[in-house]
Amino acid sequence: MSNHLVQYICGIADNSLILGQRLGELCGHGPSLETDIALTNISLDLFGQVRSYFQYAAELQGDQSSEDTFAFLRKEREYRNVLLVEQPNTDFAYIIGRQFLFDVYHQLFLEKLQSSSDQTLAAIAKKSLKEVTYHVRFSSDWVIRLGDGTEESHNRMSAAIEDLWIFTEELFSCTELEKEMSNSALGVDVSLLREAYLNRVHAVLNEATIAIPDVKYFQKGGKQGIHSEHMGYILTEMQYMQRTFPNMTW
Amino acid sequence: MSELETKSLEERFNQRIANDEKIEPKDWMPEKYRKTHIRQISQHAHSEIVGMLPEGNWISRCPTLRRKVALLAKVQDEGGHGLYLYSAAETLGISREEMFDQLHTGEAKYSSIFNYPTLTWADIGTIGWLVDGAAIMNQVALINTSFGPYGRAMIRICKEESFHQRQGFEIIMTLMNGTDEQKAMAQDSLNRFWWPALMMFGPRDADSPNSEQSMLWKLKRKTNDELRQAFVDQTVPQAELIGLTIPDPQLKWNEDRKHYDFGDLNWEEFWQVVHGHGPCNKQRLDARKNAWNNGAWVRDAAMAHAEKNANRELKQAV
Ligand SMILES: [Fe+2]
Ligand SMILES: [Fe+2]
Numbered sequence: 001m002s003n004h005l006v007q008y009i010c011g012i013a014d015n016s017l018i019l020g021q022r023l024g025e026l027c028g029h030g031p032s033l034e035t036d037i038a039l040t041n042i043s044l045d046l047f048g049q050v051r052s053y054f055q056y057a058a059e060l061q062g063d064q065s066s067e068d069t070f071a072f073l074r075k076e077r078e079y080r081n082v083l084l085v086e087q088p089n090t091d092f093a094y095i096i097g098r099q100f101l102f103d104v105y106h107q108l109f110l111e112k113l114q115s116s117s118d119q120t121l122a123a124i125a126k127k128s129l130k131e132v133t134y135h136v137r138f139s140s141d142w143v144i145r146l147g148d149g150t151e152e153s154h155n156r157m158s159a160a161i162e163d164l165w166i167f168t169e170e171l172f173s174c175t176e177l178e179k180e181m182s183n184s185a186l187g188v189d190v191s192l193l194r195e196a197y198l199n200r201v202h203a204v205l206n207e208a209t210i211a212i213p214d215v216k217y218f219q220k221g222g223k224q225g226i227h228s229e230h231m232g233y234i235l236t237e238m239q240y241m242q243r244t245f246p247n248m249t250w
Numbered sequence: 251m252s253e254l255e256t257k258s259l260e261e262r263f264n265q266r267i268a269n270d271e272k273i274e275p276k277d278w279m280p281e282k283y284r285k286t287h288i289r290q291i292s293q294h295a296h297s298e299i300v301g302m303l304p305e306g307n308w309i310s311r312c313p314t315l316r317r318k319v320a321l322l323a324k325v326q327d328e329g330g331h332g333l334y335l336y337s338a339a340e341t342l343g344i345s346r347e348e349m350f351d352q353l354h355t356g357e358a359k360y361s362s363i364f365n366y367p368t369l370t371w372a373d374i375g376t377i378g379w380l381v382d383g384a385a386i387m388n389q390v391a392l393i394n395t396s397f398g399p400y401g402r403a404m405i406r407i408c409k410e411e412s413f414h415q416r417q418g419f420e421i422i423m424t425l426m427n428g429t430d431e432q433k434a435m436a437q438d439s440l441n442r443f444w445w446p447a448l449m450m451f452g453p454r455d456a457d458s459p460n461s462e463q464s465m466l467w468k469l470k471r472k473t474n475d476e477l478r479q480a481f482v483d484q485t486v487p488q489a490e491l492i493g494l495t496i497p498d499p500q501l502k503w504n505e506d507r508k509h510y511d512f513g514d515l516n517w518e519e520f521w522q523v524v525h526g527h528g529p530c531n532k533q534r535l536d537a538r539k540n541a542w543n544n545g546a547w548v549r550d551a552a553m554a555h556a557e558k559n560a561n562r563e564l565k566q567a568v
Contacts, residue, residue: 021310024309024310024318024322025309025310027302027306027309027322027325027326028299028302028303028306028325028329028537028541029306029537029540029541030541030545031541031542031544031545031546031548031549032545032548032549033299033329033332033333033336034333035545035548036302036329037326037329037330037333040322040325040326040329041326043322044319044322044323044326047315047318047319047322048319050315051315051316051319054315067314067315068314068315071315072313072314091544092544092545092548144555145551145552145555146548146551146555148555148558149550149551149552149554149555150547150550150551150554152547152550152551153547153548153550153551153554156547237310237311238310238311240311241311241312241313241371242313245313245429245431245432248313248428248429248431248432249424249427249428250313250314250317250371250421250424250425250428
């Protein structure tokens, strides 16, 4: 049971970890100082959440593991983040699109996780929700600004939403583990979030004058540890120090 | 305005500065004062944002989550410093776009230290310890500078820089308490950054033409050589404390002067980097230009959207 809970917590944390890592790549390269600082802030929030989750997971595991062994020393197949968050920083529209499509889910998810029967998880969710509420506002505002801005920004924002949309369905596909966790009131039944998600996303896309993508086929796999080709490179960079200089204190 | 009037204004202005009064953006000021301040404050701002790049280079590779969060926060602080300083310069009648333009064309300089590469994790510690340390040395004196907005920006910036410095030293100290490999990494980093850090104080006093005027305006309170000496005196004991060797065979405590004597800097390298030919000058400038150029459509969109919103509100009001 405890082992399943650890796995479940890792799955939640991995989304924040990989998205935070992607945002960290941008630091110093944003289109303006203000957006640069705001995206770094979001990255910081996400890593803060990651630390809370992994520290708790390490405590549950009760062995030699630590927040850093979870973050840096697993194999690619052991990371359970959704494919959406590992997508690259193609341009600012993709960065915003990826953020928006994840933030809306993240907010709905945390709203529910607050009522977890596990006190620690509920507390982390409550604290994170405050931060994520701000993330949703930031990314929604930018989707609207870019969608309803110039012709070029509209085209770029539309293209980003169109391309990223295929990764949204994975957010709501319940794995066996997620089912087990929601049945025991520890976790969230993500399949129940779909409707509210689509409502919120559609409202923003409408305001942004962006068409809702008409997609029939979706991509999934991250939750099972089957990632895109991007993932190996993300981990190569992220794990570089721990792999090159094992068992040292930094 | 007659020459006589200007002269009396200028006398009164100098008197105000001598009385330790602050000059505010709306006050009368000599053109040269305005220009000098625009130049210095904008170059300081450029240093903050170019300085984000060498450290940003390690965000994706930090060895632990704790270090990653701390580095992200530090680099973000530097962006914030850039923001305050650009705002302070804007009060003197120049736009941020103009300042960026001067940076991108090479007309405006930034601190040369950021033209050196960050090759190992230890460099992140060394930069915090030495580079932020040297920056504090330069900037603490500016808290009492004559131009109000600059002095006020310095108060907050210095507080954060001293936090960065302690954090950097702690990274190096951790390495020096670690394995032989970690110690070697720290020493190698100090070897590469020691001399460039000393170069942060600028040319020798004999080769530094603007000093006298800057002293009067309190843009400078100590000379380059005095600050460099103070930095060496402060840093050598710190290095010794944790077992690092300063890469200078001539370094020696001078009991008569009560200061460390140290070797001469490689001024050829100094001027080479200042003139744009350091190891990373091109890369740093290209990164800034790319960020700016690739962001043009984003800034245009934000402006277009704001205009659309304003028009919609106007229509509703009618
Ligand atoms: Fe700074
Ligand atoms: Fe700093």
